[in-house]
Amino acid sequence: MYNLQNNFNPQETEFLSGDxxxxxxxxxxxxxxxxxxxxxxxxxxxxxxxxxxxxxxxxLRRQEKCQITIPVWLSIEFLQDILKEEKSRKKLSxxxxxxxxxSAQLFEHAPNDINDFEKVRTLVEDIWNVRASKIRxxxxxxxxxxxxxxxxxxTVMERELLKPYATSALKNIWLIFNSGKPIKRxxxxxxxETTTNTNTNTNTIEEEPLIEKEQETTKRTLRKFxxxxxxxxxx
Amino acid sequence: METTNNITVxxxxxxxxxxxxxxxxxFPYETDxxxxxxxxxxxxxxxxxxxxxxxxxxxxNNNDSQLMFLTNIMLMEVERLNYLLRxxxxxxxxxxxxxxVYILKNQQVRESLSKEEQQFLAGYFKLFEKHMKNSFLExxxxxxxxxxxxxEGMVAKPDVNNYVACKINEDLGEVQFLEADTFNLTLKxxxxxxxxxxxxxxxxxxxxxxxx
Numbered sequence: 001m002y003n004l005q006n007n008f009n010p011q012e013t014e015f016l017s018g019d020x021x022x023x024x025x026x027x028x029x030x031x032x033x034x035x036x037x038x039x040x041x042x043x044x045x046x047x048x049x050x051x052x053x054x055x056x057x058x059x060l061r062r063q064e065k066c067q068i069t070i071p072v073w074l075s076i077e078f079l080q081d082i083l084k085e086e087k088s089r090k091k092l093s094x095x096x097x098x099x100x101x102x103s104a105q106l107f108e109h110a111p112n113d114i115n116d117f118e119k120v121r122t123l124v125e126d127i128w129n130v131r132a133s134k135i136r137x138x139x140x141x142x143x144x145x146x147x148x149x150x151x152x153x154x155t156v157m158e159r160e161l162l163k164p165y166a167t168s169a170l171k172n173i174w175l176i177f178n179s180g181k182p183i184k185r186x187x188x189x190x191x192x193e194t195t196t197n198t199n200t201n202t203n204t205i206e207e208e209p210l211i212e213k214e215q216e217t218t219k220r221t222l223r224k225f226x227x228x229x230x231x232x233x234x235x
Numbered sequence: 236m237e238t239t240n241n242i243t244v245x246x247x248x249x250x251x252x253x254x255x256x257x258x259x260x261x262f263p264y265e266t267d268x269x270x271x272x273x274x275x276x277x278x279x280x281x282x283x284x285x286x287x288x289x290x291x292x293x294x295x296n297n298n299d300s301q302l303m304f305l306t307n308i309m310l311m312e313v314e315r316l317n318y319l320l321r322x323x324x325x326x327x328x329x330x331x332x333x334x335x336v337y338i339l340k341n342q343q344v345r346e347s348l349s350k351e352e353q354q355f356l357a358g359y360f361k362l363f364e365k366h367m368k369n370s371f372l373e374x375x376x377x378x379x380x381x382x383x384x385x386x387e388g389m390v391a392k393p394d395v396n397n398y399v400a401c402k403i404n405e406d407l408g409e410v411q412f413l414e415a416d417t418f419n420l421t422l423k424x425x426x427x428x429x430x431x432x433x434x435x436x437x438x439x440x441x442x443x444x445x446x447x
Contacts, residue, residue, distance in 0.1 A: 004329050006257050006399070016249070018315070030305070036312050037275050038245040059311060063304075147418055148430035151400060159400060159427075159447070166429050167398040174396060174431060 007163040013156050014105065017098035018055035023069040025049050026060065054102065058109045068110045071096075074103060076116055079123040086130045092153040100128065100157040135162065142166075144173055244271050250445055252323045257400065257446040258432060258439075259393040261330050261338070264349040269323075272316055279313050327352060335360045336383045336390045395433045402427045402447045407438070 008016070019038070026044045033042035034056075041052050049069065052060075060066040072078060073096050085093045096102065103124050111117045135158060142149070149166055151159055248268045255262055286306040331338060331348070335356060338344050345353065364382065372380050382389055407422035412434045420428075427447060438444035 004326065004333070006397070008256070015315070015318070019245070019249075030301070032305075034305075034308060035279075037272065037316060055311070055315065056308065059308065147412075148398075148420070148428050151427045151429055152425070154427070163400055163429070167400075170398040170429060170431075171396065174398070 006167070007160045008156075009160070010101075010157065013098070013160055014101045016156070017101035017105070018053060018058075020054045020098055020102065021051045022054050022057050022071065022102075023049050023051050024057045024060065024066040025069065026066040028065050054105070058105060061110050061113075068106065068113045070106065070114055071102075073099070074106070074114070074120065074124075076119060076123065079120065079127065083123060083127050083130070086127060086134075090134065092131055092134060094153055095127075095155050097156050099155045100124075131158065139166075142169060142173070145177065146170065146173060244268055248272060248319065248323075252319060252326075254439065254446045255323060255326050259395060259397050261327060261344060261347050261393075263347040264327075264352065266349065269320065272320060276313055276316055276320075279309050283309050283313065328355065330393070331356050332359060334391050334393055335363060337392050340383065340390065395436065397432050398429055399432045399435075400427060400429050400447050401435055401439075401444050403444055405443045407443060 025047060027046050028044060029046060030042055030044040033040045036053070038053075041050070041056070044050060057066065057068055061068055082093050082095070106114065107117070107121060114120055135154070139162075147170075149170065151162070154162065248265065251262065251265045251268065283306055286302055286309075290303055290306070327348075331352060338348070338356060339360060345356075348356065367382055368380075372382070384390070403422045403424055403426045406424050409419050409421045411419050412431075422444075435444050439446065
């Protein structure tokens with residue numbers, strides 16, 4: 001049942017990232033247009049930049065028929081800003097959704113097109129590590145009453161790595177939570193009230209600064225079953 | 236414009252593929268998208284075959300290195316589309332194999348399948364029933380021989396309470412979900428959540444929420 005796993009493995013996310021557009025500078029001539037399902041690309045003239053899907057750019061680069069223009073979000077200045085931002089606050093910064101996949105593929109196939117290749121690679125690794133530790137901290141907040149998890153600023157790779165754990169954990173929490181049924185007691189007078197815990201609680205993986213968080217989480221609500229409720233239920 | 240239409244074909248199909256991968260249920264078969272993709276693959280494949288023949292005939296001609304180059308690129312694109320199609324179809328077949336009795340009993344779910352998939356289901360269920368009967372069902376006492384008895388729990392149903400990751404496509408405001416107690420969530424555009432599939436099921440059909 002391999003096909004029924006509900007998350008993408010890294011090869012599949014890499015495949016998906018292949019459709020992202022990227023700018024290249026070809027060094028060959030092709031006078032006809034390439035007709036793909038999602039558009040026409042071409043004609044190709046040497047030294048004239050053109051935008052193509054990533055998979056095509058990498059194929060051309062492997063055959064040394066083009067030079068890849070590194071996207072803005074992979075330049076040293078941008079990465080250094082992002083790293084500073086990640087280290088200074090608890091919330092996850094906004095990255096390109098295919099950040100890890102595209103950077104890994106560019107490192108593998110086009111290292112010469114990147115200025116200061118080693119430095120960029122170290123920065124990417126540092127950013128990944130800082131985010132990974134933030135995500136791990138965020139996971140610790142899952143309690144036995146969590147209903148859902150907010151994952152708005154995760155990249156695709158981080159999300160797919162988190163999914164198996166998070167979905168099965170939340171599912172088990174849901175099962176345990178919903179297995180309890182209200183205790184039915186016979187109709188004695190002066191019956192002590194039974195309480196069931198109900199809790200509305202959304203946890204965010206990305207943590208806001210502490211003060212904001214306390215204002216956002218909703219309070220615990222206790223719902224009390226009385227003997228009148230028993231009677232209406234039995235009816 | 237043709238190109239804008241084609242951009243949505245690929246991205247809608249990838250969205251359908253992602254939905255299918257993440258949800259425990261079977262979604263309606265995307266006949267239009269798949270026909271368009273197959274048409275494109277067929278036209279490209281014809282051009283590729285023609286080019287390959289031409290290259291074979293003129294083996295020592297140097298001009299054909301560019302033709303080979305072009306053909307290789309077209310081949311790669313066709314391979315990528317084929318992979319998507321195959322993966323999509325295999326996922327659906329696996330789901331059909333997992334819940335045959337449930338689908339047969341449910342008219343609505345059965346209509347989500349394509350004709351070929353329905354034929355596959357009929358054939359698979361016949362084999363399945365025959366195998367069960369021959370292996371051990373015949374030797375059980377008569378009342379225990381049914382394999383489609385819903386009350387006794389013989390029918391495997393897709394578990395709608397699995398948790399899935401989803402993305403909100405439109406501003407939906409504050410939505411109330413019914414649990415043991417109700418809980419409210421403000422659904423804003425571009426937020427993503429891991430949430431119980433049952434809660435967001437009604438939004439997926441209208442494409443207000445998509446699975447990621």
